[in-house]
Structure formats: C-alpha cells, structure tokens
Amino acid sequence: MDHVVGGTYKLVRKIGKGYFAELYLGVNVQTEEEVAVKLESTKTEHPQLHYESNLYTLLQGGNGIPKVRWFGIEGEYNAMVIDVLGPSLEDLFNYCNRRFTLKTTLMLADQLVNSQNYILIKA
Numbered sequence: 738m739d740h741v742v743g744g745t746y747k748l749v750r751k752i753g754k755g756y757f758a759e760l761y762l763g764v765n766v767q768t769e770e771e772v773a774v775k776l777e778s779t780k781t782e783h784p785q786l787h788y789e790s791n792l793y794t795l796l797q798g799g800n801g802i803p804k805v806r807w808f809g810i811e812g813e814y815n816a817m818v819i820d821v822l823g824p825s826l827e828d829l830f831n832y833c834n835r836r837f838t839l840k841t842t843l844m845l846a847d848q849l850v851n852s853q854n855y856i857l858i859k860a
C-alpha cells in the first residue's frame with residue numbers, strides 16, 4: 738500500500754471497519770511511530786468524522802482517549818490520524834475464551850463508570 742495522508746502518515750494495512758469509516762494502521766514517515774488512520778468518504782451524505790475529531794479534542798487527556806494528530810481531506814476521503822489503541826474488548830473477550838472472571842468484569846465496570854463520569858464532566 739502506497740498511500741500517504743497529510744503528507745506524513747503512510748497507510749500500512751486495514752485494521753477495522755465501522756459503520757461509516759475504515760481504520761488503517763499507519764506510520765509517521767518521519768518518526769516511524771505507528772498511528773491509526775480513520776477514513777470516511779467525502780461523498781457520504783452524513784459526514785461524522787470531523788465531529789468525532791472535535792469530540793476527541795474536547796476529551797483530550799481522558800483515559801483511553803486517542804490524541805488527534807491530524808485531520809483533513811486527502812483525495813476522496815476525510816482523514817483523521819489518531820493514536821493506535823490496544824485490542825478491542827471483543828478481542829480481549831475472545832482471548833479469554835469468551836469468559837471474563839468476576840474480577841475482570843468488576844474492573845471493566847469500574848473503568849466504564851469512570852469514563853462515563855469523565856465525559857459527563859467535560860460535556
């Protein structure tokens with residue numbers, strides 16, 4: 738793959754797909770640091786990516802909130818470059834044979850409540 742976003746972030750491979758956008762693993766060609774690149778077609782009827790990047794910027798500093806490195810239009814796509822996050826909850830659930838211990842479940846609940854509180858305070 739030979740696409741570069743924002744003049745700096747080279748797409749490496751696709752890592753996910755959501756309702757309205759696709760996620761790619763990317764690399765900063767200057768620092769070699771890995772990033773995640775989210776691409777949304779500029780032709781979409783209801784663009785959401787710019788709104789998402791504004792939300793991340795507003796929530797900056799919170800646990801699990803990726804930093805926005807770049808946002809702009811690249812060819813036919815709106816592109817957002819953010820930190821690469823760890824494995825999804827679904828990935829972790831599969832890794833644990835789709836069974837979390839009580840301790841893990843309680844720790845997850847604690848994190849979810851803390852994240853929700855953080856978002857409510859920022860809202």
Ligand SMILES: Nc1ncnc2c1ncn2[C@@H]1O[C@H](COP(=O)(O)OP(=O)(O)OP(=O)(O)O)[C@@H](O)[C@H]1O
Binds near residue numbers: 754773821
């Ligand atoms: N910053 C990231 N780092 C690593 N993987 C990510 C990152 N963001 C998203 N992903 C992966 O890409 C998948 C799709 O993400 P995306 O944000 O497009 O969709 P979603 O949050 O699942 O749904 P929606 O389209 O409703 O936002 C996620 O399920 C996750 O596995």
